[in-house]
Amino acid sequence: MGCTILSKSLPAPEYAERFIDEIEKSNVTVLTGAMVLDVLPDKSVLAIHPQHGYMQLQGAAVVLAMGCRERTRGAIGIPGSRPAGVFTAGAAQLYMNIEGYQVGKRAVILGSGDIGLIMARRMTLEGAKVLGVYELMPYSGGLARNIVQCLDDYDIPLHLSHTITEIRGDKRVEQVVVQKVDENRTPIAGTEEVIDCDTVLLSVGLIPENELSRHAGIAIDPRTSGPAVYENMETSIPGIFACGNVAHVHDLVDFVTAESQRAGKAAAVYCQTGSPSSQSATQLQAGNGIGYTVPQKIRPDRVEKSVEVFFRVNQVFKNVQIEVRSGDALIAKFKREHMAPGEMEKITLPAVLLNKINSQTATIAIAKEGAK
Amino acid sequence: MKELICIVCPKGCHLKIDEENGFAVTGNACEKGPVYAVKELTNPTRVVTSTVRIQGAEIPRMPVKTDGDIPKDKIFAAMQLLNGVTLQAPVRVGTVIVPNILGTGKNFVATRSLGKIE
Numbered sequence: 001m002g003c004t005i006l007s008k009s010l011p012a013p014e015y016a017e018r019f020i021d022e023i024e025k026s027n028v029t030v031l032t033g034a035m036v037l038d039v040l041p042d043k044s045v046l047a048i049h050p051q052h053g054y055m056q057l058q059g060a061a062v063v064l065a066m067g068c069r070e071r072t073r074g075a076i077g078i079p080g081s082r083p084a085g086v087f088t089a090g091a092a093q094l095y096m097n098i099e100g101y102q103v104g105k106r107a108v109i110l111g112s113g114d115i116g117l118i119m120a121r122r123m124t125l126e127g128a129k130v131l132g133v134y135e136l137m138p139y140s141g142g143l144a145r146n147i148v149q150c151l152d153d154y155d156i157p158l159h160l161s162h163t164i165t166e167i168r169g170d171k172r173v174e175q176v177v178v179q180k181v182d183e184n185r186t187p188i189a190g191t192e193e194v195i196d197c198d199t200v201l202l203s204v205g206l207i208p209e210n211e212l213s214r215h216a217g218i219a220i221d222p223r224t225s226g227p228a229v230y231e232n233m234e235t236s237i238p239g240i241f242a243c244g245n246v247a248h249v250h251d252l253v254d255f256v257t258a259e260s261q262r263a264g265k266a267a268a269v270y271c272q273t274g275s276p277s278s279q280s281a282t283q284l285q286a287g288n289g290i291g292y293t294v295p296q297k298i299r300p301d302r303v304e305k306s307v308e309v310f311f312r313v314n315q316v317f318k319n320v321q322i323e324v325r326s327g328d329a330l331i332a333k334f335k336r337e338h339m340a341p342g343e344m345e346k347i348t349l350p351a352v353l354l355n356k357i358n359s360q361t362a363t364i365a366i367a368k369e370g371a372k
Numbered sequence: 373m374k375e376l377i378c379i380v381c382p383k384g385c386h387l388k389i390d391e392e393n394g395f396a397v398t399g400n401a402c403e404k405g406p407v408y409a410v411k412e413l414t415n416p417t418r419v420v421t422s423t424v425r426i427q428g429a430e431i432p433r434m435p436v437k438t439d440g441d442i443p444k445d446k447i448f449a450a451m452q453l454l455n456g457v458t459l460q461a462p463v464r465v466g467t468v469i470v471p472n473i474l475g476t477g478k479n480f481v482a483t484r485s486l487g488k489i490e
Contacts, residue, residue, distance in 0.1 A: 009381070011421050013435045013484035017465055097423055100433040125422060125451050144377045144384035149418065153444065252382050337399075338386055 039216045061239045061267040066209040068245035083169035089115040089203040104199025109133040114142040116203020121150035134162040223292035224248040232266035287365025300354040321367040326357040380404045417441035429461035429486035440478040461488040
């Protein structure tokens with residue numbers, strides 16, 4: 001659901017259609033069904049297309065918007081047999097919402113990402129029994145509102161600090177074994193529970209799709225698995241920009257839209273003026289409690305009014321203060337009543353404050369003291 | 373004191389509602405919070421999204437939603453109304469698919485435009 005950009009709450013297809021209509025009215029050439037094979041550092045793009053065949057395009061600027069992909073059973077290595085009926089939540093969403101198949105009748109969901117939570121509701125509404133959502137971490141990976149409106153509304157239990165330790169079945173999934181895990185996420189012997197089911201949905205994380213970026217030689221931030229970007233979403237290669245889930249995984253489409261508009265605008269400016277070499281960039285560092293920041297680097301002289309910094313915390317926090325420090329100087333502070341890893345946070349740093357940063361780095365951190 | 377997580381927008385405010393003092397709400401970041409909280413504790417409602425069959429389009433399902441929130445206890449009955457529906461392409465976004473769901477005055481409407489495939 002998108003909310004703020006169009007100031008109206010819209011389901012995904014309706015939200016997308018607004019932008020599809022807009023681009024169809026513009027003079028932008030859109031090639032659907034094309035596949036990009038390579039992006040080169042000189043901003044040329046090699047692609048194939050059903051009608052045009054092999055294409056070599058020379059960009060003045062390139063915006064990377066490849067999105068992300070789902071982590072699979074193979075990525076998390078669930079032991080057991082390999083029957084049909086194990087789906088990533090997004091694949092099940094495609095089968096159900098676009099192709100019109102019922103993916104299963106008795107489902108267990110591993111992981112509490114937003115797509116898994118939304119599929120718990122979808123499957124329930126379509127007549128399936130969702131037996132429970134099992135989350136390895138001691139907190140949910142999805143938005144609090146999705147726990148309420150997708151699980152609580154339908155009495156679907158959420159089991160934190162649990163995981164699936166075995167999938168059983170010959171042709172189709174027949175059973176799973178779930179187990180409680182300790183603080184090191186190791187399954188605890190003796191807590192095994194066997195559940196009869198025919199379907200397992202995996203909602204265990206998303207990975208930014210950066211094979212093209214890596215091959216182009218773009219610097220990747222290991223914390224986001226996306227390109228490290230400047231305040232205008234420019235990557236380490238001048239004139240190549242990145243936005244949306246390819247840069248870092250978002251929860252809300254509105255932030256993707258805003259970020260993409262920023263990248264698009266910056267690419268247009270680059271085409272007209274080139275990238276003026278900036279004197280200095282401030283490296284943003286993720287301090288106590290912060291998993292990552294986007295952007296990773298800010299060129300204060302390129303910031304007009306302010307810059308929005310997005311980040312995720314790496315544990316649940318209540319009533320804390322976010323501090324931005326450069327050396328010993330406290331540049332800015334922000335209060336938050338509640339923060340969780342499943343909910344992306346943002347702070348806005350005005351240009352006047354950025355100009356106070358006189359070192360090469362600034363650290364964003366959760367203040368250790370001051371928590372009530 | 374009741375505690376609720378607001379679901380009006382993705383911010384997910386943690387609301388506290390004082391039922392003994394006229395449902396006074398705290399913890400809300402906007403004016404929609406108290407409205408949601410009172411409704412949730414007296415007559416909870418939801419917007420429902422689903423899909424219906426469509427023929428002659430590039431995909432076999434048309435996504436639909438209720439064009440307003442309907443009482444929570446009518447959700448499953450509302451879903452039943454969609455089972456017998458088969459649309460013929462083309463259908464424009466916003467087209468009413470099922471009018472006046474169970475007398476609520478709310479309709480199921482299409483949330484996507486699907487053209488006719490030749």
